[in-house]
């Protein structure tokens with residue numbers, strides 16, 4: 001039967017003051033999402049069968065209504081009255097609960113796969129809309145700041161949710177990412193955030209976020225890193241969940257333009273001043289957390305690969 005395999009990148013959301021708005025696609029790590037059209041012996045069979053391998057596969061639900069990929073596939077198949085049954089095979093290269101959009105990579109990968117397999121011709125914005133529905137299962141809210149870069153690639157700004165509007169900015173930038181062996185669920189990391197903030201903090205965060213956009217267009221990574229570290233709302237809350245983060249911020253100062261929490265954490269992302277500094281940052285992260293480290297860069301959105 002017909003099948004398609006999608007390379008679905010890790011993504012780093014928020015980037016400091018851009019909570020639920022900014023997101024970056026990364027070249028690595030990544031998931032592979034294969035969707036195959038299968039024969040269904042009887043009508044009562046599940047429309048969507050899921051299998052998962054790789055990083056912490058045993059923690060990923062196989063019930064399509066509880067798996068972020070399954071939720072997206074079921075909605076697309078319902079909306080387009082797709083009668084066939086499918087088998088979604090997810091090879092996890094992105095550790096679940098890491099802060100690198102693992103749940104999101106499944107959403108983006110399956111949205112792109114179903115779109116191509118059934119020739120739906122949906123544009124990126126519609127794919128992001130479908131993919132964000134899967135995030136509601138993992139995070140309790142359909143935030144689009146992982147699936148947007150997951151589908152579009154580069155740097156994305158989700159400027160509006162109702163209606164959904166996403167802007168994409170090409171960005172050629174190296175990053176260093178650490179994956180401390182600490183459990184932080186997005187759902188829990190959202191619950192600890194303040195529901196209301198003083199006007200002064202809004203003024204600060206809007207100022208820093210807009211300063212980041214100005215810096216990207218001017219390829220001014222020094223100021224990009226400075227503004228990225230200026231968040232006064234989310235990062236200070238979540239810093240308390242990641243032991244060693246404050247130490248890392250101090251120790252990378254001479255080698256990084258900036259450092260912040262990736263997504264809801266515990267992943268940490270830093271912008272190196274140059275290639276040599278990248279390996280210095282990696283060494284510092286290794287000393288603090290003794291965990292997987294990625295010296296990578298901003299990458300493309302999900303795309304089909306020929307297996």
Ligand SMILES: Nc1ncnc2c1ncn2[C@@H]1O[C@H](COP(=O)(O)OP(=O)(O)O)[C@@H](O)[C@H]1O
Pocket residue numbers: 059060061066067068069090095096097098099100101102103104106107137138139184185186187263
């Ligand atoms: N296809 C999937 N891939 C990864 N996680 C999934 C998937 N489906 C459901 N989940 C659940 O989502 C949670 C991970 O999502 P989250 O806490 O947002 O972290 P992250 O997306 O950064 O990995 C885990 O509890 C996992 O069981």
Ligand SMILES: N[C@@H](CCOP(=O)(O)O)C(=O)O
Pocket residue numbers: 011012013014019020021098099100101102103104139143145146186189190262263264265
């Ligand atoms: N804006 C979201 C981003 C979550 O990213 P993840 O990689 O941790 O899933 C949030 O901060 O809750």
